[in-house]
Amino acid sequence: MKEVLHQPHTPDLNAAIHIGASSISLLAMTDTGSGQMEHVDFLQQSTPIAHDVFSKGKLSRKTIERCVSIIQGFIASLQELGIEPNNANTRLVATNILSEATNKDIFLNRIRISCGINIEILDDGEMTRLIYLKTRRRLSDTPSMQKRTTLILHVGPGNTRAILFRNGRIEHYSNYRLGTHRTSEAVDSILDDQKNSRKVIREHVSGQLDLIREDYGSQGIQDIVLIGYEIQLVSAFIQKSQQSTTQCSLQHFSELCRQAASMGDDELVAHFRVDYQTAEALLPALEINLTIARALNIDTIHIPGSDYEKGLLQDLYSSTSLSEEFTEEVVRSAESIAAKYRVNNQHAKHVAYLCRTIFEQTQELHSLTDQDALLLHIAAILHECGGFISSRAHHKHSQYIIQNCEIFGLAYTDIELIALVARYHRNSEPKPGHSGYRELNDEDRMRVCKLAAILRVADALERTHSARIKDLEIRISKRRIHFLLKNITDANVERLAMRSKGNLFENIFGLEINLVEDK
Numbered sequence: 001m002k003e004v005l006h007q008p009h010t011p012d013l014n015a016a017i018h019i020g021a022s023s024i025s026l027l028a029m030t031d032t033g034s035g036q037m038e039h040v041d042f043l044q045q046s047t048p049i050a051h052d053v054f055s056k057g058k059l060s061r062k063t064i065e066r067c068v069s070i071i072q073g074f075i076a077s078l079q080e081l082g083i084e085p086n087n088a089n090t091r092l093v094a095t096n097i098l099s100e101a102t103n104k105d106i107f108l109n110r111i112r113i114s115c116g117i118n119i120e121i122l123d124d125g126e127m128t129r130l131i132y133l134k135t136r137r138r139l140s141d142t143p144s145m146q147k148r149t150t151l152i153l154h155v156g157p158g159n160t161r162a163i164l165f166r167n168g169r170i171e172h173y174s175n176y177r178l179g180t181h182r183t184s185e186a187v188d189s190i191l192d193d194q195k196n197s198r199k200v201i202r203e204h205v206s207g208q209l210d211l212i213r214e215d216y217g218s219q220g221i222q223d224i225v226l227i228g229y230e231i232q233l234v235s236a237f238i239q240k241s242q243q244s245t246t247q248c249s250l251q252h253f254s255e256l257c258r259q260a261a262s263m264g265d266d267e268l269v270a271h272f273r274v275d276y277q278t279a280e281a282l283l284p285a286l287e288i289n290l291t292i293a294r295a296l297n298i299d300t301i302h303i304p305g306s307d308y309e310k311g312l313l314q315d316l317y318s319s320t321s322l323s324e325e326f327t328e329e330v331v332r333s334a335e336s337i338a339a340k341y342r343v344n345n346q347h348a349k350h351v352a353y354l355c356r357t358i359f360e361q362t363q364e365l366h367s368l369t370d371q372d373a374l375l376l377h378i379a380a381i382l383h384e385c386g387g388f389i390s391s392r393a394h395h396k397h398s399q400y401i402i403q404n405c406e407i408f409g410l411a412y413t414d415i416e417l418i419a420l421v422a423r424y425h426r427n428s429e430p431k432p433g434h435s436g437y438r439e440l441n442d443e444d445r446m447r448v449c450k451l452a453a454i455l456r457v458a459d460a461l462e463r464t465h466s467a468r469i470k471d472l473e474i475r476i477s478k479r480r481i482h483f484l485l486k487n488i489t490d491a492n493v494e495r496l497a498m499r500s501k502g503n504l505f506e507n508i509f510g511l512e513i514n515l516v517e518d519k
């Protein structure tokens with residue numbers, strides 16, 4: 001009788017592929033069962049995506065074909081490990097600077113046809129989420145961040161993002177059009193003498209530096225943590241001479257910048273053990289971080305000793321869902337904006353509470369997602385911020401203000417939707433000719449209509465601005481939706497408000513709104 005061999009249980013393998021600014025990388029990993037991911041395989045090959053985008057505005061044919069070849073090789077490696085690239089255990093993403101390439105659609109279609117997989121371009125919201133995950137780890141390995149005012153500075157290939165932590169919580173977030181590769185290409189186009197490279201970089205940075213100084217110069221920053229692909233690659237050289245895992249004096253960091261500026265590309269590659277694509281962005285990365293730290297009068301900097309790219313790939317796989325902690329930070333960012341524009345805090349929070357109650361009890365009607373619930377919450381907090389400009393047509397002013405705000409953790413497309421939902425909290429319903437709304441696809445138009453309909457109903461229920469409706473139960477019959485207002489014996493004020501605000505809800509969901517007092 002043939003013996004049957006039982007194979008030991010193999011944990012599920014997961015993988016993430018990142019098409020970055022100067023390289024494409026792959027990380028295969030497995031969950032050990034204790035919440036930790038064990039790295040099985042890591043591959044990385046250089047490619048000049050950022051160089052093409054920032055120097056030519058598009059990807060060259062040669063770069064596209066190199067990317068195709070690399071990804072095909074990575075897919076073969078995954079299949080050898082038993083991982084199919086299109087299953088739920090694999091995620092393939094591309095740097096958000098790809099959005100600036102005029103031929104990005106050609107590139108995406110080329111990958112789709114040649115490799116049989118789809119690529120997701122990281123938006124600002126997802127990038128912020130990934131930076132947030134890295135920052136949470138810094139809170140663990142840098143305990144002082146829990147009590148000290150700390151600025152997390154991420155100088156990426158195209159943009160610089162800053163997150164201000166006070167007592168371990170996010171207090172401010174901002175995004176600047178300043179990046180390592182963007183600066184490298186701009187400087188190379190005007191640089192005549194390599195000896196003047198540091199001066200030219202500082203001059204290029206100066207415009208954005210004024211904004212950064214205005215945003216953070218008076219915040220009393222005590223610590224600065226520098227994260228980013230290039231800066232973390234050179235952290236080992238700082239650690240070696242300072243005998244510290246993450247800490248470095250600004251003087252020593254300045255010396256490292258001076259040393260790097262004296263080297264040519266070949267010397268940078270040999271000394272720092274990087275590829276040529278990374279070498280091009282190395283000096284801008286060092287100089288941008290140094291210039292910002294000096295402008296904010298920081299004496300000591302912290303640079304994580306961990307591998308930036310491996311950490312990013314691991315986070316890519318785990319960052320798709322909204323954590324409660326992350327959602328709280330998004331809401332706090334919106335509340336900070338509301339306070340800046342003198343929004344009635346009690347009213348805004350109670351409208352948000354009613355929105356959440358209605359959203360949860362009408363799930364069978366709207367079929368919206370947790371992300372939509374978050375957008376509705378933010379719209380409720382900010383729907384009256386336009387009153388800061390004028391009480392007349394304040395809903396339109398709210399739209400303008402929100403469109404021009406940065407809300408931590410949200411992409412520009414999310415902010416556009418929030419602005420429209422806030423704009424429709426009163427007066428006119430959405431119309432195809434309205435600015436912003438007409439540019440949306442059919443799916444997003446319906447999302448705006450559904451969310452605005454809920455916001456209008458919640459705002460009508462909070463017509464008195466007294467938060468008097470605290471307990472709400474919803475029942476749906478064949479033709480009506482009944483709002484049972486517990487402990488409310490007279491709802492005439494809310495009923496009157498609902499005549500003008502409830503129409504969108506009734507039109508979208510085909511149900512007549514009926515307010516029922518508690519007898």
